[in-house]
Amino acid sequence: MAKLSRIATFLLFSYSALAAPRVLVSGFDPFGRATTNPSWEIAQAVVKNLKAQGIDSAACLLPTSYQRSLPALEKCLDEFGESDLVISLGAGLCNVKWETRTFNRNHDKGPDNDGVSRRRQLIDPRGPKELGLRLNYQAMWCGMDAQEKKITMVSTNPDTFVCNDLAYKYSLKNPAQMFGFIHVPSESCLKKTPELLSQSISLVTKMIGLQLKANRESNINWPDFQNDARLSTSRLEVKSLERESVMSCERELIKAWSKAF
Numbered sequence: 241m242a243k244l245s246r247i248a249t250f251l252l253f254s255y256s257a258l259a260a261p262r263v264l265v266s267g268f269d270p271f272g273r274a275t276t277n278p279s280w281e282i283a284q285a286v287v288k289n290l291k292a293q294g295i296d297s298a299a300c301l302l303p304t305s306y307q308r309s310l311p312a313l314e315k316c317l318d319e320f321g322e323s324d325l326v327i328s329l330g331a332g333l334c335n336v337k338w339e340t341r342t343f344n345r346n347h348d349k350g351p352d353n354d355g356v357s358r359r360r361q362l363i364d365p366r367g368p369k370e371l372g373l374r375l376n377y378q379a380m381w382c383g384m385d386a387q388e389k390k391i392t393m394v395s396t397n398p399d400t401f402v403c404n405d406l407a408y409k410y411s412l413k414n415p416a417q418m419f420g421f422i423h424v425p426s427e428s429c430l431k432k433t434p435e436l437l438s439q440s441i442s443l444v445t446k447m448i449g450l451q452l453k454a455n456r457e458s459n460i461n462w463p464d465f466q467n468d469a470r471l472s473t474s475r476l477e478v479k480s481l482e483r484e485s486v487m488s489c490e491r492e493l494i495k496a497w498s499k500a501f
């Protein structure tokens with residue numbers, strides 16, 4: 241009887257999470273001499289799109305600061321309430337760069353907005369060297385068309401600045417949370433290719449929607465709301481996934497992922 245009760249509770253929780261999803265999307269403030277940060281601009285636009293689709297969501301502005309970014313994210317979560325999915329955005333290259341893992345390492349090329357610079361420092365001396373993030377990339381990749389994949393990059397290198405610092409500390413502190421970090425096009429990239437802004441907003445919105453609807457049809461144990469799985473941090477493990485009985489789009493993702501190491 242107790243076992244049936246636990247199963248019923250689990251199913252009720254899963255249904256509630258998927259029936260009325262709550263999503264928090266964060267972006268960073270301008271860094272250095274920049275006057276804007278595309279990650280915050282995109283985060284706000286994505287939340288607007290999600291709300292138009294009836295998804296309870298909120299945008300959270302984070303300081304580009306080693307010490308203040310995590311407390312700021314936690315404050316947003318306290319104010320917004322428990323979230324099913326947390327997506328953190330940061331400015332990177334000239335594409336939508338999906339991060340699959342985060343490093344236990346700070347090693348920047350210059351200081352954050354507080355003037356703090358960290359070189360060759362561990363984030364947590366007791367923590368693992370790397371942490372895989374918790375997003376179902378199979379659902380996202382297989383839901384994209386060819387044009388969307390052209391501006392997408394599957395990454396195993398999140399850099400070692402504030403973005404990575406936040407992702408590592410939040411993942412370590414909240415192991416069960418569905419959480420992912422995505423680099424979006426930088427300010428300089430958007431000046432050269434303005435259409436990347438609307439394309440990135442549309443793609444990130446779509447990726448979140450696909451994440452919320454992800455099912456468990458795959459033979460691979462991708463992270464989702466019903467498990468505690470994490471994305472692999474090892475090229476050998478990723479390569480081994482090619483031996484699984486997978487869909488063609490899934491195999492395409494695995495090949496792109498293994499090449500990123």
